[in-house]
Amino acid sequence: MALLQLKDVSYSYSEEQYILQHIDLSIDEGAFVTIFGPSGSGKSTLLKLMKPTSLLNGNVVGEILYEGKTFSNLNEKQKVSDIGFVYQNPDHQIVVEDVWHELAFGLENMGLSTVEMKVRIGEMANFFGIQHWFRKKVSNLSGGQKQLLNMASVLVLHPKLLILDEPTAQLDPIAAKELMNMLGRINQELGVTIVIVEHRLEELLPYTTQFVFMKKGQILIQGSSESFFHHFAKKVPAWQCYLPAVVQLSLTLDPEKKPALTIQQGLARLKNKSFMLRPPVIKHILQENIILELKNLSFRYHRYQDDILRDVQLNVYEGEIISLLGGNGAGKSTLLQTITGQLKPYKGKIYLHHERIRFNKKMYQQEIGLLPQDPQLLFLESTIEKDFERFGKRHGLTKEECKKRIIQCSERLNIAHLLQHHPEDLSGGELQKVALAKLLLYQPRLLLLDEPTKGLDPQAKQEIIFLLRELQRAGVTIVIVTHDIEFAAVVSDRCGLFFDGHIPAVEEPHCFFMNNHFYTTAANQLAKPVEPRIILTSELLKGIQQKEIHDGHTTVIR
Structure with a gap:
């Protein structure tokens, strides 16, 4: 069943220029949808259209439905708590001075009892690991910590649909991976439907059920992880840099097979194909003044x-x-x-x-x-x-x-x-x-x-x-x-x-x-077992050499 539907939706700030054009998108209940594409292609605007209270001014053409109802027919609870939104800039979402109060703010507005509020806040603080800075001032947090706080503040409301606009933009690699794993758990264990705009696709590959690629205000390609990347590689070959290294590797090695979606699967492809890797050329910069x-x-x-x-x-x-x-x-x-x-x-x-x-x-x-x-x-x-x-x-x-x-x-x-x-x-x-x-x-x-x-x-x-x-x-x-x-x-x-x-x-x-x-x-990570000096995707793809054995001799095919 479709939880959210956009039917032939176009949007413009004014009547002259449309930021989004003829968007058709159906998001099933329990889905994990990843949207990506060039900066300025309308991804953030699309997300804001999915949230009834985002107060996005402009002209909307087409139909947007949540659980089969238009936004105007939703009650306040559905508008506020059923659809959660995490913004790209964490400072645009924080409204109070203290971490604990930020977690409590939405619950206070919902009229929950003090006991229920404390239980929800405690559970969410522990889930996100923010209990150690629970009593801090928000102004003393780093950008990444603020983003985690925003995530927790939204999820404490128990939304059915969680919308995130580049939530890992200010997170370090380990924290970003942990956050993606959390989103995977939230989706799979709690059944929360997730729509995320993200440029880092590596950690999302195992969880995503539907990929959407946008360009110039339009959905250019969409589909399940089973078929999306083959379609992407054939339709927009000039945009291959958007694909994760493991996908680029597997499409290079086995163009017709289902692409690898994890480092482990990528390592297996390298091993099974009997490939060797050339070491990269390392240039050292002269250090003088x-x-x-x-x-x-x-x-x-x-x-x-x-x-x-x-x-x-x-x-x-x-x-x-x-x-x-x-x-x-x-x-x-x-x-x-x-x-x-x-x-x-x-x-x-x-x-x-x-x-x-x-x-x-x-x-x-x-x-x-x-x-x-x-x-x-x-x-x-x-x-x-x-x-x-x-x-x-x-x-x-x-x-x-x-x-x-x-x-x-x-x-x-x-x-x-x-x-x-x-x-x-x-x-x-x-x-x-x-x-x-x-x-x-x-x-x-x-x-x-x-x-x-x-x-x-x-x-x-x-x-x-x-x-x-x-x-x-x-x-x-x-x-x-x-x-x-x-x-x-x-x-x-x-x-x-x-x-x-x-x-x-x-x-x-x-x-x-x-x-x-x-x-x-x-x-x-992919090359380390064979050639640990390789650190770039370009080095990995250029360094692949296939080995064929003829009469006890190894022939290298470039």
């Missing part, structure tokens, strides 16, 4: 709290791209904020070009650019272009120079069509790109990027990688804080793991990832 040096950096938010940063030591070399990974709340964003002077360490020294930083605001504006975890914080004006112009004026650019740089940055990041949009009308991925473009207007020599690929589809990530490499060739040094392992493996010259308030070591990506079991790429 130190541009940024951190010495014994320590920081804590309050005098009697534990240190967030603990004697951090780090040398960043001129012209390199370095990525720092680590768990949610480990202190990665805090480190970037201390480098830019937003937070002041109580111990340690920071050197830029061998000169100790004294938190000179003018120097930061000229030398260092910071992309924050929430790029919305960078925008104040009603359109992107107005914001860019204001930013350029603030940094002393003439109107002509500012206009020239706006055009250059817009072309570099393919955002010219977004300049007249309001920042809040952009998707998460589009907002990331325009925020990065804004920083590039004043041409900083050191870029600090906090989760630059959050909300970006694989193709947009490729554009960002190309841009960062271009900036690197122009002499810009880049420090990245990220949970995106695949991105870090491709773009970085060195990678480090942030743990226990410091960075134990920073290594070349192949050396770093080949020794990890959890903080490593899907390609490395």
Whole structure:
């Protein structure tokens, strides 16, 4: 039975331009539906149409039914608690100051008794493992912790349909995997129907019953996991980068067979096919001039709290791209904020070009650019272009120079069509790109990027990688804080793991990832038993060589 149906649905903010066009989608009760596609293709808008209380303004054409009824015929309980929604940006959903109160807020509005509220909250807090920060202020949580809190706050209402918009965007790899496993349990054990928009497909493969691929406001392909990927590979071969490594591998090895959906199945395919893997070519970057040096950096938010940063030591070399990974709340964003002077360490020294930083605001504006975890914080004006112009004026650019740089940055990041949009009308991925473009207007020599690929589809990530490499060739040094392992493996010259308030070591990506079991790429997990130095999907697919045995000799077929 269909729990939710969209029949020939189109949507527009105005009568001139339709964001969604002729959407036909049927979601059965108990299904697990994964929607993916390019940034700005209408995925988030589609999800908002599924929630009666999302207050999405605009024109809707077509019919949307929940349990066979139009939204106008649903009672308040069905509108509020039966359909749960977890937004892309966790700050857009949190309404109170304390973690415990956020969990209780929806239940209070439903009029539940105190005893029932406490039982539900206790159960959900333990299920999500947030009981250790149950009494904390929401403002002290990391972005990933806020997202977990939002999940718990929605599920405590016991919804029948759970809608999630990129819930893992701010989660570290281990937390993201745990969350996906939780969603699988919620779907299979509790019977909750799940609709999720997500770019990370690897962990969703075992649970998804229906895949939907969107592009330019339309559903291009949809189907069960049995047939979807073969159809996808044949219909849109140029978009293969969207597919998980294990699916790309199995389609390369056995184009006609059902694709592997887990690492274990992928390993079996490699083993049974008698393939060997060529080792990748590892290029080491020459480390010469130190541009940024951190010495014994320590920081804590309050005098009697534990240190967030603990004697951090780090040398960043001129012209390199370095990525720092680590768990949610480990202190990665805090480190970037201390480098830019937003937070002041109580111990340690920071050197830029061998000169100790004294938190000179003018120097930061000229030398260092910071992309924050929430790029919305960078925008104040009603359109992107107005914001860019204001930013350029603030940094002393003439109107002509500012206009020239706006055009250059817009072309570099393919955002010219977004300049007249309001920042809040952009998707998460589009907002990331325009925020990065804004920083590039004043041409900083050191870029600090906090989760630059959050909300970006694989193709947009490729554009960002190309841009960062271009900036690197122009002499810009880049420090990245990220949970995106695949991105870090491709773009970085060195990678480090942030743990226990410091960075134990920073290594070349192949050396770093080949020794990890959890903080490593899907390609490395597949290749590790045969060739542990492989960390990229491209290396895995290019490195495959089939062996044939003839008269006791091995012939390699490339």
